[in-house]
Amino acid sequence: MPGLRDGIRSGINGLRAILKTPQKTQIWKSIFRVKHERKDPRTRALGTVGNVFLHLHPGKINRDAVRYSYTWGMGGISFYLFTILTLTGALLMFYYHPTKVQAYRDILYLEHDVPFGRLLRNAHRWAGHLMVITVWLHMLRVVLTGAYKKPREFNWCVGVLLLVFTLLLSFTGYLLPDDQLGFWAVTVGTNMACATPLVGHEGPFGPQLGMTQANDVRFAMLGGTIVDSAALLRAYIWHCVAIPLIAVVFMGVHFWRVRKDGGISGPAPVVLESEIKPEPER
Amino acid sequence: MDWRQIGEIVSQPDNVPIVGLALVVPFFVWFGWRQARATDRLISELEADPAQAATHHRKPQPYRRGWDRELPVWPYLLRIEFLAALIVTVLLLVWAIAINAPLEEPANPNYSMNPAKAPWYFVGLQEMLVYFDPWFAGVALPVLIITGLLAFPYIDSNPLGSGYYTLRQRGVALWGFGVGFFLWLMLIFIGTFLRGPGWMWFWPGQTWDHARVTYEVNRNLAGVLGIVNPWLGGVVGLAALGLFYWLAGKAIQWLVTRRPLDRKIFERTSPLQYLVFQFFAITILAGLPAKMILRLVFRIQYVLVTPWFNI
Ligand code: HEM
Numbered sequence: 081m082p083g084l085r086d087g088i089r090s091g092i093n094g095l096r097a098i099l100k101t102p103q104k105t106q107i108w109k110s111i112f113r114v115k116h117e118r119k120d121p122r123t124r125a126l127g128t129v130g131n132v133f134l135h136l137h138p139g140k141i142n143r144d145a146v147r148y149s150y151t152w153g154m155g156g157i158s159f160y161l162f163t164i165l166t167l168t169g170a171l172l173m174f175y176y177h178p179t180k181v182q183a184y185r186d187i188l189y190l191e192h193d194v195p196f197g198r199l200l201r202n203a204h205r206w207a208g209h210l211m212v213i214t215v216w217l218h219m220l221r222v223v224l225t226g227a228y229k230k231p232r233e234f235n236w237c238v239g240v241l242l243l244v245f246t247l248l249l250s251f252t253g254y255l256l257p258d259d260q261l262g263f264w265a266v267t268v269g270t271n272m273a274c275a276t277p278l279v280g281h282e283g284p285f286g287p288q289l290g291m292t293q294a295n296d297v298r299f300a301m302l303g304g305t306i307v308d309s310a311a312l313l314r315a316y317i318w319h320c321v322a323i324p325l326i327a328v329v330f331m332g333v334h335f336w337r338v339r340k341d342g343g344i345s346g347p348a349p350v351v352l353e354s355e356i357k358p359e360p361e362r
Numbered sequence: 363m364d365w366r367q368i369g370e371i372v373s374q375p376d377n378v379p380i381v382g383l384a385l386v387v388p389f390f391v392w393f394g395w396r397q398a399r400a401t402d403r404l405i406s407e408l409e410a411d412p413a414q415a416a417t418h419h420r421k422p423q424p425y426r427r428g429w430d431r432e433l434p435v436w437p438y439l440l441r442i443e444f445l446a447a448l449i450v451t452v453l454l455l456v457w458a459i460a461i462n463a464p465l466e467e468p469a470n471p472n473y474s475m476n477p478a479k480a481p482w483y484f485v486g487l488q489e490m491l492v493y494f495d496p497w498f499a500g501v502a503l504p505v506l507i508i509t510g511l512l513a514f515p516y517i518d519s520n521p522l523g524s525g526y527y528t529l530r531q532r533g534v535a536l537w538g539f540g541v542g543f544f545l546w547l548m549l550i551f552i553g554t555f556l557r558g559p560g561w562m563w564f565w566p567g568q569t570w571d572h573a574r575v576t577y578e579v580n581r582n583l584a585g586v587l588g589i590v591n592p593w594l595g596g597v598v599g600l601a602a603l604g605l606f607y608w609l610a611g612k613a614i615q616w617l618v619t620r621r622p623l624d625r626k627i628f629e630r631t632s633p634l635q636y637l638v639f640q641f642f643a644i645t646i647l648a649g650l651p652a653k654m655i656l657r658l659v660f661r662i663q664y665v666l667v668t669p670w671f672n673i
Contacts, residue, residue, distance in 0.1 A: 116436070124434035137439065140432040144423045146439050149397060152390065153446045160447050164454070184468045191465065202458035209379040210454065212483050217390055223539045224394040226532060229524040233515035240511045247483060254481050261376075263469035264478035268488065272500025277671075283497045284671035306471060348525030349420035350405055353623055356521055 136335050144347040150225065151344065154218035158246075159331065161211040165249075168204040169320065176256070178316035180309045183258035208250050215246050227345040235337040238330055245327040252319035258312060266315070267307050273298040363567040371555055375464045378457075380482050380554055387547065397422070397527040405530065421526070476559045476572065485553035486546050492561065493653045495672055503646075507542075510642040514539070517639040519631045522623075534618045534627070541647050580663040592667070599666030603673065610648040611640050 102108050103115075114130040117123050125139030144150065175194055176186045190197035219239065222228055228236035251269065255262040273296075274282040280298065281291040293305045303310030338344065372381060400422040408415040419425040433439075466475075480488045490499035522531040529536060556563055558570035583602060584595030619625050631639075656662045664672040 121434055124436055128434070128436045128440075134436065134440070137435045139435060141435050141439055143429070143431055143433045144421060146433055146442065147423070148442060148446075149393070152393070153442070156443055157446060157450055160450060164451075187465055198462065199455075199458055202461065202463045203454055205463040206379075206457045206461070207454055209376075210450075210457075213379060213383055213386065217386070220387075220390065220543065221394070224398070224527055224536070225525060226523040226528075226535075227525065228515040229518065229521075236515045237512050240508060243511075244508060250481060250483065257465055258469050259464075260466035260469055260473075260475050261464055263471070264475040265480050268478050269480050269484060269500075272487070272491075272496045275496035276501045277497050280497070280501070283501070288670075307469075308471075346525030347421050347423060350401060350408070350526055350528070351522050351524075352405065352409055352415065353522065353531070353626075354409070356626065 136339075138339065138343055141343065142347070145344045150347050152217060152221050154214050154221055158211055158214045158218055161207050161214060162327070162331070164207050165204060165211065166324065168200055168207065169324075171200055172204055173320060178256070178313050180258065180312060183256065183312060187257045187259070208253060211246060212250055215243055219243065225346055229345075232337075232341045232345060235334060235341060238334045238337065242327065242330050242334060245323055245330065249319060249323050249327070252315045252323065255307070255312065255315040256319065263307055266311070270298050270301055270307065270311075273301060364569040365567070367569050368567055375461050376482065377554060378461060380550060383547070384551075394527055395529070398529045401526050401528045402530045405528065477557060477561055479553070479557075482550055482554055486549035488561075489549045489553035489557065490650070493650070493657045497671060498673065506642070506646060510542075510646060513638055513642065517631075517635045517642075519635055520627045521630070531623070533621065534624055538643060538647065545647070545650060578661065580661055582664040582667055583662055584667065586660075586662060596666065596668055599664075599673075602665050606649075606652065607644055610644045610652075614640060614643050614648065 103112075112131075114126045115123065116127040121140075128134045128137050129139045172190070175190050175197065177183060187201070190201050192198075194200070222236065222239070251266075255266045274280045274293075276286070276297050277284045278286060278289060279291060279296055280286045281293055281296040283291070286296065293299065299305060301311075301314070302308070303314050371377060404418075404420070404422050408418060408420065479485060487499055487504060490503060493499070494503070518535050520532060520535060522528075523535075555566060558564040558568075559572045559574070562574060562576055564570055582595070584592075584598055587598065589595045589598060619628050628636075653665075656665070666673040
């Protein structure tokens with residue numbers, strides 16, 4: 081039935097045209113600098129490069145790197161989890177006071193009275209755990225593919241620092257519910273700091289240098305000799321402000337270096353043993 | 363066999379990530395290994411046939427003449443990223459709906475949790491407290507691990523294997539990192555699943571008995587050798603440490619120069635690179651397991667005792 085088919089086709093085309101009318105307005109054109117169309121490679125590349133969020137990406141990429149199997153997507157997933165954590169974390173901050181009087185009650189309030197509060201807290205906690213796992217897997221992938229080699233050594237180092245920040249974020253967050261779990265985990269963790277060489281009051285050469293409970297490195301971390309209100313406030317500020325800010329800066333550098341180091345490292349053509357250049361370039 | 367105890371440990375909400383880790387790490391190790399095998403097969407083919415090496419595009423991925431070597435990021439990469447984000451979101455939502463984040467009683471400095479465990483990703487360090495004094499386990503070791511990781515790309519002087527999975531071209535680097543990664547995971551598993559009240563060792567299925575007392579006699583190396591004089595003990599301890607560094611260094615030297623390719627790489631390694639590599643390899647990759655065995659099997663607590671610190 082050619083008549084019907086033509087009818088449907090012209091109907092669809094008409095619908096398409098209607099859906100595209102907003103794109104013809106001055107407002108739309110002022111917001112989106114380029115058209116996101118599948119037309120030709122150049123338009124496609126422009127769609128990526130001309131967008132502030134997408135321009136982290138290059139316009140084009142090694143055809144084999146598009147596969148999931150090379151990067152496992154773990155760096156990207158870590159970053160995605162970080163954004164989820166920022167979002168859920170900001171929402172949690174609406175309900176949380178970092179004081180000994182309020183903190184624990186705020187968690188109870190979140191769990192029992194705030195709509196979706198329990199889901200919010202759960203999602204934030206599990207995303208944090210998951211991010212530790214995905215960052216480890218990302219590091220494993222980078223090792224397995226030799227992606228840390230020249231010229232990416234420095235970006236590996238940036239990554240190591242990001243790993244440290246990820247762990248510190250998780251650790252400072254652990255104390256915030258102000259329950260037994262967090263209290264004792266942080267007590268155990270910070271007690272080790274007493275034993276820091278030179279600057280801990282129980283560490284090698286610490287006492288000889290005049291370290292006591294009330295002036296050593298653990299005191300600086302906790303703002304006191306035990307995990308108490310000052311420690312809660314410090315953990316809160318490190319967790320919600322300082323470390324995320326530092327981590328964001330390092331992530332910016334990390335992504336920028338991925339691009340500047342020539343994009344993702346592979347899958348690259350293999351180099352054979354017989355092709356090693358004789359003189360090491362130092 | 364106390365199944366209830368096993369269930370209790372495994373189903374602790376904060377232990378779920380470790381159970382996940384136990385599944386996910388083997389999967390990805392296998393996934394990487396499979397791709398490494400494919401590359402290694404290709405490498406031997408190309409080495410056997412120089413004519414093919416000149417024409418082949420040198421990747422295990424298929425390629426046909428006329429295919430673009432590059433693809434536009436939009437839509438080919440972005441659609442995968444979108445899908446990944448979607449899957450992660452769904453997974454996280456299911457997890458967050460199914461399992462509640464733990465909340466214990468309010469913090470109480472007068473009533474200590476037993477066992478009081480660090481969050482799982484730090485349990486490895488806590489487990490190290492059994493084998494080393496806190497200044498080493500809690501401070502020096504993390505610093506060593508981080509500096510070791512930072513140094514890693516600078517001491518690997520192997521020019522091969524950048525940007526593809528391979529085993530045969532990068533044996534030393536992969537084994538070195540792999541042993542460290544495995545040790546770290548193992549310590550987490552021991553600390554989480556085998557350590558109960560009082561940080562005592564409980565086999566899986568053994569009930570966590572809070573009243574259990576173990577009579578462990580911990581000796582120092584000097585004591586085992588019957589040395590009473592602390593000065594002599596110190597000298598002997600230092601000598602034992604030195605001997606260990608020398609022996610382990612020799613063994614590692616043998617391991618990293620076994621194959622012809624490894625020897626070729628060794629030749630390209632500068633003395634400084636090699637020294638740094640040996641320091642981290644001996645201290646972390648050989649030292650930790652050695653001290654663990656000394657402690658767990660021979661019940662030796664310290665090798666070197668000084669008035670200021672013990673090792
Ligand atoms: C918060 C933590 C981190 C985030 C969000 C992150 C993110 C990313 C992303 C999105 C990429 C692009 C390729 C990919 O997804 O694999 C990447 C590449 C890379 N990352 Fe990370 N990363 C993190 C931690 C690390 C760590 C811990 C290391 C190593 C110790 C590391 C080393 C590298 C290197 C060397 C590359 C370049 C890989 C290549 O070119 O193949 N990163 N990272």
